Amino acid sequence: MSSSNVSVVIVTHNSIPVLPAALDSIAASYATGLVSECFVVDNASSDGTADWVRARHPWCRLIADGGNLGFGRGCNAGIDRASGTYVLLLNPDATLPSADLRRMVEFLDARPRAGVVAPAIREPEGELQAAGGLLTPMALVKEALGVPAHGDLRTIQPGDPPFQTSWVCGAVALLKREMLEQVGGFDPRFFLYFEETDLWLRARSAGWQVWALGDAVATHENAASAKTTGEKLYAGCIAQHYFESRFYYLCKHFGWPAAALAELAEIGVLMAKAAARALQRRPDNTFRVRIQAPILRAPARGAPQ
Template identity: 35%
Template structure:
């Protein structure tokens, strides 16, 4: 850690998912230590507060929301509070292997690729299956396959969307990365600005990655680092509230970027 604070700060939004939060904080501390990592906790009007985790990392900031905010708004509160060279934005439903050094390896990766503005690691489900964090922008065929049960009709669209041809342990460029784990370079954030709050939920990560690429930075996956995601996929059911929010965000994405989003990150590392 430098004399001015940690090089990376991990930002986490807490709304009350204690059964996820406790193993996340414990595994983060065990895998990367507590001296070289800073923590920014957003208490999003939770009922029980973040007190149990505020002493785990010496460099800890706690942001208390006066009212419950949306995901993009909370991410922006983390970005505004951070002073580190790198900001890692994470969901609460994540955990690390004790010996993974995931965050440290991500810092090393960002240092090794100075033209990378935003990156993620290899993300796996708790059962060991790969979660495909590298994505390409969605097409009409992708939407039909994922939302309308047409996987058998458009299998290539799904394979292309999930970058299935890529080496899981390798270093690759992609159009966007899953918002559950995003490491953002400070210079990149200062250039492209905050998350677009108009995306109430979903596509805020896709939009940020698109803007990062548009500004000339690379969006990448470091397969040599890994963590685990207890993926919820609240929008999987087409009749759910989350599915409606997903559709609304997708329509906003189209109105902002059009159907041809510009798949600009196909080059190999």
């Protein structure tokens, strides 16, 4: 049996409806010693999340003094204080049974260059989270055109053998501390979206492996905190943060010219599709929503509030 211990980091924002289930799932691992500590980083919730954690889960270490840090910065606040061999990133709307967490720990224990492992993740309607599909400028254009863009994209099926991949969902992921010490934590310029994509790419560039493990299964409600903001969502995402983070990610890893050309090409394809649909009297608002969102703009430097 593994002697490694896990530090859990949960970043919350108005998460009262979903957080109890997440903490209950971790409490079982805490009771057995598999989890050594749990950090709840509260991003300026207005629904009493911080007070609820203090009252109901005093075994958790609450961090609630930094305003709204966003996801990556919030995770960094917990990671910087964590002492475990591994760090489990767990969304407040996700649950991970103790036995499944143990399988993930044992998996990383057995593979020296495995830096990240994610379980199969069930969404509310039974759909499964996919792995792979790393975003590139060419993939962005292909997605807009509606042609296959990712040869490695596949769902993580419960019970499937483990497989290496380019990307896993950051909602439930176990990270090796040794990897974080080498490549660093999340880039603080990402407020929301693409922060884990950037981290996994940096890790793989440094020789670490990203794995999917079907023998472990988690649940995830998906975007529970984002849905409480009341802000307009684009394809399920908060448009400003999504497109600014996406452009920054593409610039950072592929250069400004490639990022700009890909984004402008995407907009051109969406405009052509909108015109064709209008002629067919089948209009939709995808193009209109896209051009109202940030274009060729990265997130501002400095801590967002």
